[in-house]
Amino acid sequence: MTAFDANSPDGLLIAAALAGEEEAFGLLVARYQGPLLRAAISRLARREWAEDAVQETFLCAHRWLATYDSRFSFRTWLWTILLHQCSRHAKREAKQAAAAAGAEVRGGRGEVAGGLHLSPLGQLLARENCERLHELLARLPAVQADALRLRFFGGLTFPEIAAAMQCSEAGAKNRVKSGLLRLGEWLGQGDAKRFVNAE
Numbered sequence: 001m002t003a004f005d006a007n008s009p010d011g012l013l014i015a016a017a018l019a020g021e022e023e024a025f026g027l028l029v030a031r032y033q034g035p036l037l038r039a040a041i042s043r044l045a046r047r048e049w050a051e052d053a054v055q056e057t058f059l060c061a062h063r064w065l066a067t068y069d070s071r072f073s074f075r076t077w078l079w080t081i082l083l084h085q086c087s088r089h090a091k092r093e094a095k096q097a098a099a100a101a102g103a104e105v106r107g108g109r110g111e112v113a114g115g116l117h118l119s120p121l122g123q124l125l126a127r128e129n130c131e132r133l134h135e136l137l138a139r140l141p142a143v144q145a146d147a148l149r150l151r152f153f154g155g156l157t158f159p160e161i162a163a164a165m166q167c168s169e170a171g172a173k174n175r176v177k178s179g180l181l182r183l184g185e186w187l188g189q190g191d192a193k194r195f196v197n198a199e
Contacts, residue, residue, distance in 0.1 A: 014028070018066060028074075033058075036054045040053045040082060042133075042134050042153060043086045044090060050086075057082045060085070061077075073163070139186070144176075148176060150165070158176075
């Protein structure tokens with residue numbers, strides 16, 4: 001088998017995993033776990049639920065890896081699985097208990113998404129901003145919020161968002177733009193319009 005490492009392309013890691021190299025699948029998990037977890041936390045509002053959804057996503061991906069069609073983006077396939085897992089988990093939790101009002105939306109202690117270490121005041125401000133963002137995303141229609149999560153938490157392109165959400169590329173762009181405009185209205189214009197214009 002060809003040698004692989006953390007910098008190997010997805011295709012090489014997938015081929016190695018299919019050949020029985022479990023370490024290769026572990027590298028795929030390490031590559032995508034952070035962005036998937038941030039999106040799942042945003043969608044489900046509770047870290048433990050999000051961790052379950054991400055774990056289920058990787059279990060499904062591992063189980064069905066042989067069915068992955070390499071003509072399409074692996075990360076799009078993975079994000080599609082995550083969206084389905086989040087929907088299933090949300091329905092399951094809604095049946096088991098009423099939604100918790102004080103949802104826990106915390107990342108790692110003292111770190112933000114990019115891995116930067118913050119002072120205690122910086123941590124508090126980052127947590128408040130994160131909670132506010134998740135509250136606003138929860139107010140959006142689900143298709144707009146999910147499109148924003150895929151674009152900004154997952155870094156997916158518009159064609160990848162379209163594939164993951166089973167809509168046209170124009171539809172994906174419209175969902176992102178509409179969501180950003182709505183967030184801009186709620187936030188008082190400023191930053192969200194800048195993001196829309198950058199597209």
